[in-house]
Amino acid sequence: MIDNWRQRRAAKRITSGDGRALKRLRWWQLPFRALYYLPLPDGGGRRTVYAVDIPRRTDPEGGKARAHLYLDGRHHAESKLPAAFPVEGGTIEVAASAFGLxxxxxxxxxxxxxxxxxxxxxxxxxxxxxxxxxxALSHSISFLSALMLLVGVGLNLLQLAEPVSQIPPIAENIGTFESPVRLPIWLNFALAVGAALGSTERALRLRHSVLDQAGK
Structure with a gap:
């Protein structure tokens, strides 16, 4: 039931494309654009190629990023994220986090x-x-990004717990908490940047978890 409700909401966000041609990805667009492909047989003996183009910017009208669906190189449809485009044999689902897709x-x-x-x-x-x-290099990068995220989020949450526990209603019902870790501002900032970099690297592999959400 929930999936059907989400699909109906996603369908309402889809608008028809204007038929423009898909532009090639340029090197200077790397931080600002993601582009994915899906080749599918169309049932008639030929292959159809879908492309999903996601500019990393918000829509000036609605404040949300948009995904653009191209069919054989032509603009077919677009939708605010999260998006669910009906295609041959199923659906293309696109969703973004604070650090990427x-x-x-x-x-x-x-x-x-x-x-x-x-x-x-x-x-x-x-x-x-x-x-x-x-x-081997990829595994090392993946491990490092997960470690940066875990350490950055963990230490910052540990320090944040102390002032939160001192809020009167919480202190009266649960008690106060004294953080065993006190880091200088520059190190807290460095840990936050490291956690953001870790989540960004994971987003390049479409990895996302509750820990990534906390890193936001």
Whole structure:
């Protein structure tokens, strides 16, 4: 029931495309644009290629980012995020986090999920190439990003718990908490930046968890 409700809401956000051609991804757009592809057989013996273009900027009218769906290189539809585009055999679902995308998947009618293929020239595509060609290095980067996120969020939450526990209603019912960790401002800032970088790297791989949300 909840999934059906979400699909109906997503359908209302979709508007028709204007048929413009898909522009190539330029190197200077790496921090500002994500581009994914989904090749599908159309049932008639040929292959249809869907492309999802997500500029990393908010919509000036609605304040939310938009996803643009292209069909064989032509603008087919667009939607505010989160988006769910009906396509041949299923739906393309797109959702964003504060640090990038957390979802860009093709969900079949049977419920199987497949990640879309990032453009090789995009930041996501370059990260995927490292994972494919240098698995040991990729594993190290993944571990480091998760560690930065865990340490940054954990230490900052630990310090935040002390002033929160001193709020009168909380102090009266639960008691106060004294943080065993007191870090200088510069180090807290460095940990916050590290956590943000960790979440950004994970977003390049469409990884997202409650810890990433806390890192926001």
């Amino acid at each position: 957390k979802r860009c998947h093709y969900v079949t009618i049977a419920g199987a999920e497949h990640r879309l293929i990032p453009d090789p020239k995009s930041a996501e595509g370059r990260r995927a190439r490292i994972e494919r060609e240098h698995p």
